[in-house]
Amino acid sequence: MEEVKEQLISLPRLGEPAPAFEVVTTQGMLKLEDFKGRWLILFSHPADFTPVCTTEFIAFAEIFPELQKRGVELLGLSVDSVSSHIAWVRNVEEKTGVKIPFPIIADLNKEVSLAYGMIHPGQSKTETVRCVFIIDPNQIIRTILYYPLTTGRNMAEILRIVDALQTTDKNAVATPANWRPGDPVVIPPPNTQEMAEERIKQGYECIDWYLCKKKL
């Protein structure tokens, strides 16, 4: 497989529009804009028919119903052909009984991999590392996670991030460390001295004026 030459590429960053694409997938030709109005988790895996990736695909399929409840679509990617993807997902279903319900991009020309910074030559010059891009309904990148080739992703954390982002958007709050749905959320800190003084009188659970939490 052709190695990726070192080159300076401007990688997508949080808060910026997700790079557009039009790609061949296991569910036909898809464009990024086809997902507009829905949350999208675009994730890459190193290669089909590999052990860690297989465990991840089964795990993604298992959280798929929970993601759907949250209005989230899944879209996988690797630098493999669509025939390889089809053979692999059929094999996974045959051997484990798990059907892969989401499309997988066949990024043979590495167009999407490079646009999203999914190939890290220090890890592999030919395969994508384990990336997760959480893209909101306006197609803005809201979260980027990178995992090395040897570490399978944590689905509970991916669901937790989706819950946190959606809670933030809905309620204009932030979420503290290790937050889980139902836990108190962080109220944005006051911007003025007057607001700071008012904040501590408002009956929130406050450590001090800049760290107040409330139950939703």
Add this chain to the structure above:
Amino acid sequence: MACISPDGKPTESGTKMLRAIESGMGSAEEIASSAGLPLFRVRSGLREFTQAGLANQKDDKYELSSKGAELLDSLST
């Protein structure tokens, strides 16, 4: 092509979409809801149908072309 097979016939999901369009479901969202398919697949399928001349787009609504109607008829006979 995800909605049209190489032999020119619509796939199972393609047929669901064509039937939804035939029943008067105009927008991609309405077609997705009626056909029970994800919106992204419907948007992609509608591109296929319009490129193949099976459906026509007017603003954000879709209707079957005469070619699309003939194709659906041929499936039920």
